[in-house]
Amino acid sequence: MSLHALSPLDGRYNKETSPLRDFFSEFAYLKTRTRLELDYLTALSKTGICAPPNISLDIFSDEDAFKIQEYEKTTRHDVKAIEYYLRDKLPKELHQWIHFGLTSEDINNIAQSIALKDSRDQVLLPALDSIITSLHDFAKRHRTVPLLARTHGQPAVPTTLGKEYAVYLARLMKCRDEITSHKFEAKLTGAVGNFNALYAAYPNVDWESFSKDYVEGFGLEPNLVTSQILPYDNWIRFFQAIQLTNSILIDFAQDMWRYISDGLLKQKVVEGEVGSSTMPQKVNPIHFENAEGNLGVANALFTHYAQKLPVSRLQRDLSDSTVRRTFGSAVGHTLLAWINVTRGMSRVDADEVKIKSELNAHWEVVSEGAQTILRAAGRSDAYESLRSQMKGVQLDSNSYRLWVEALDVDEMTREKLMSLSPEKYIGVAIQITDNVIAWSDTTKRSPINKGIASG
Numbered sequence: 001m002s003l004h005a006l007s008p009l010d011g012r013y014n015k016e017t018s019p020l021r022d023f024f025s026e027f028a029y030l031k032t033r034t035r036l037e038l039d040y041l042t043a044l045s046k047t048g049i050c051a052p053p054n055i056s057l058d059i060f061s062d063e064d065a066f067k068i069q070e071y072e073k074t075t076r077h078d079v080k081a082i083e084y085y086l087r088d089k090l091p092k093e094l095h096q097w098i099h100f101g102l103t104s105e106d107i108n109n110i111a112q113s114i115a116l117k118d119s120r121d122q123v124l125l126p127a128l129d130s131i132i133t134s135l136h137d138f139a140k141r142h143r144t145v146p147l148l149a150r151t152h153g154q155p156a157v158p159t160t161l162g163k164e165y166a167v168y169l170a171r172l173m174k175c176r177d178e179i180t181s182h183k184f185e186a187k188l189t190g191a192v193g194n195f196n197a198l199y200a201a202y203p204n205v206d207w208e209s210f211s212k213d214y215v216e217g218f219g220l221e222p223n224l225v226t227s228q229i230l231p232y233d234n235w236i237r238f239f240q241a242i243q244l245t246n247s248i249l250i251d252f253a254q255d256m257w258r259y260i261s262d263g264l265l266k267q268k269v270v271e272g273e274v275g276s277s278t279m280p281q282k283v284n285p286i287h288f289e290n291a292e293g294n295l296g297v298a299n300a301l302f303t304h305y306a307q308k309l310p311v312s313r314l315q316r317d318l319s320d321s322t323v324r325r326t327f328g329s330a331v332g333h334t335l336l337a338w339i340n341v342t343r344g345m346s347r348v349d350a351d352e353v354k355i356k357s358e359l360n361a362h363w364e365v366v367s368e369g370a371q372t373i374l375r376a377a378g379r380s381d382a383y384e385s386l387r388s389q390m391k392g393v394q395l396d397s398n399s400y401r402l403w404v405e406a407l408d409v410d411e412m413t414r415e416k417l418m419s420l421s422p423e424k425y426i427g428v429a430i431q432i433t434d435n436v437i438a439w440s441d442t443t444k445r446s447p448i449n450k451g452i453a454s455g
Contacts, residue, residue, distance in 0.1 A: 009332040016339050017332040023119040024328025030068050031060045032111040034082050040107075041090075041097055043214050047205055050097040053090055079104040101198035103191040105316070109230040112324060113186040113220050116238065119331060125180065127338040128245070132172055134345035136440045139165035142350050143433045146423045147264070148359040155362040155394075158422050161264075161350055163429040166436040168252050173440060175245040182241060185234035186220040187211075192315045193226040228316040232309035242334060243302040246295040249341055253292040256344065260285045263354050268347045287344030294337035301330035359422045363395040366420040370404075373420075377413040397421070 005011030022028055035057045045052040064085070071081035083099045090098065099107075143162035150156055188211040190196055195207040208224055215222035223230055259265040267283045308323050367386050374382035389403070404417045 007329065009329060009336070013332075013336050016336050019123045020119060020328055020332050020335060023115040023123075024331065027062065027065050028115065029111060030065045030078075030082065031057065032114055033079065033107050034060065034064075034068070034086065036107050036110055037082060037086055037099060039217070040099075040102070040214070041094065043210065043217075044097055044100060047202075047210065049100075049202065049205075050094060053094060055089060077104070079107055082107075101190060101195075101201060102188070103228055105229050106188045106190065108321075108324075110186040110188065110215065110218065110220065112327065113184040113230075113235075114218055116235065116327065117184045117219060120179065120182075120238075123335060124242075124331065124338075125176070127335055127342070128172070128176055128179070130342040131249070131338055131345070132169065132176065132440070134342055135165050135169040135172065136437060138162075138345065139169055139433055140437050143437070144430055145350055145352055145355060146359055146426055147355055148362055148365065148422070155365050157365055157368050158359060158426050160426055160429040160433065161355065162433040163426075164255075166433040168248065169440060170436050171248050172245065175241060175248065178241045179238070179245065182238045183221045183234075184238065185223045185230060186215050186218070187223045187226045187230040188214055189224060189226050192228050227312070227314075229312060229320065232305075232320070236306050236309060239302045239305050239330070242331075243299050246299050246302075246334060246337065249337065250292055250295045250299075253288040253295070253341065253344075256288045256348070257285050257292075260288075260348065262358075264351060264358070265348045266351045268349075270347075285344065287340040287347065291337040291340040291344065294333040294340070298330050298333035298337065301326060301333070305330070356423070361394070361396065363397055363400040363422060364390050364393060365422055366400070366425045369420050369425050370417055373413060373416045374409070377409060379409075 002011040002014050005014070009017045038053050038055065038057060041050065041053040044050050067088070068078075068081045068085045071084045072078050075081045075084065079099070086098050087095050139162040141162070142165070143160060145161040146158050147161045147164065148155055149159045149164075187193070190198060195211070198205070198207045211224065212222040221234075223234070256265070260267060267285065269283055305323065309320055312320060367390050371382040371386045374385075379385070395403075400420075401418065404414060407414065407417070409417070
């Protein structure tokens with residue numbers, strides 16, 4: 001079947017994305033909405049309006065889903081098809097109460113809010129935590145390894161390899177906080193959001209409290225100010241948190257690709273794996289490349305959601321419905337990318353010999369520190385003097401020391417200048433890395449800036 005799948009998420013990448021079927025497949029959508037209709041009957045029974053349904057959906061099979069789809073061939077309406085299916089399951093005296101006073105969107109939006117919440121908790125967050133763990137471990141392992149930084153692609157002030165991973169770790173931990181703390185909204189308010197039908201039939205029932213209790217029963221936030229549809233602003237904020245996470249990981253994947261390309265990171269050789277159909281020596285950074293591509297596809301969908309879903313003609317039109325059915329695709333491409341980032345991280349390690357060699361070939365990068373030391377010694381022209389001598393020049397250790405020896409400075413200043421080297425000129429990079437690692441070890445919150453400031 002996977003050979004004939006239209007989407008690679010259900011074909012080539014089926015193994016990675018299959019956990020999302022429990023939340024976003026057509027089967028899952030039918031099952032959840034059927035369960036919600038039964039739960040609604042139970043809630044109605046507590047008001048005394050009707051008897052409880054006294055059946056459960058502990059077993060909901062493919063056959064049940066097919067029966068609903070058979071009804072839909074006639075109804076051309078999926079929720080009405082569920083109602084007719086339930087008539088086959090429930091005693092006749094309950095038929096009039098199925099979907100009583102509701103609009104389809106009362107059921108649909110709750111079902112999709114549940115899918116978004118549960119897939120986040122059970123699938124997405126564990127995948128993100130795997131990335132965070134891999135970055136944490138890499139940063140800790142290489143916390144003291146000096147690295148030639150590059151700004152504008154050019155050799156720049158040194159950093160440490162661990163510190164550069166700590167930056168991504170801190171960014172992703174903040175995103176995780178935002179994704180984790182998001183509370184999903186849902187609505188049960190009737191055809192245009194005013195409980196019109198329910199109030200007309202039973203004006204003495206507090207339908208706002210009824211709605212609030214029903215929605216909260218699924219761990220969701222009730223929105224009582226709606227049109228026929230739930231305003232999707234709340235969902236979009238969640239998607240934008242994932243989209244930002246994905247953008248950070250695009251940045252990370254591209255940096256990893258560059259570090260591997262430059263030989264600063266080594267990739268493990270896997271027996272039997274082919275890197276190129278014609279060049280047998282190659283070991284390609286395929287996981288980071290796969291991640292980058294899928295992150296882009298996911299973010300394109302998230303961008304469309306932000307553009308489309310806040311817009312609905314008057315009280316509603318149906319153009320949102322088909323878009324919402326693609327949520328599984330956006331989450332699927334995200335999940336696939338996150339899995340590949342973790343896989344890529346499991347295959348790389350630092351080539352410390354190469355890193356050290358590159359760093360020590362560029363002594364000119366300590367000129368920032370040198371001109372700052374000279375300024376502190378009273379040389380107001382320090383920057384201009386160094387720029388005229390070093391701009392565009394690559395220095396080694398001997399040429400740097402010859403330059404220092406030729407300077408007309410006091411011995412204390414000369415000693416400070418001589419103490420500079422690319423391997424030592426890393427500021428408090430190690431301390432910053434340790435603060436990030438400690439924060440990652442102890443909390444899921446985001447006091448990262450406080451931790452660095454107090455370090």
